[in-house]
Amino acid sequence: MAQNATVFQKKVWKILQQIPAGKITTYSVIAKALGNKNAARAVGNACNKNPFVPAVPCHRIVKNNGEIGGYSRGVKKKIALLEKEGITIKNNRVLDLNSKLFSFR
DNA sequence: GTCGTGACTAGCC
């Protein structure tokens, strides 16, 4: 639960919730939004333990490279969810990543 | 209290 969560995790989830359906973001973007571009690891870690599944769209997070990366519930599930939202996945990769990439600023 | 791990990224050789 969020009560046991740290501020960092809360921030991550909050950012994730800002992502509109059909859009995706990268670990770097989130990390930067948190203020630490090197916190990409922590972001993934936070998602892995996120209690708001699937309230928190962890599946909308992809690697900066455009790869799917991983998912607590299995990459397959992640792909299925993304495709359902209009995102095309090919060979564990996101197509039109640039087009669907969501930036916070 | 210290070490190691994790869905990563960037820099260096």
Next chain:
DNA sequence: CGGCTAGCCACGA
């Protein structure tokens, strides 16, 4: 271009 190292954050053992 490819592989390795270092850095960041939080948590479990």
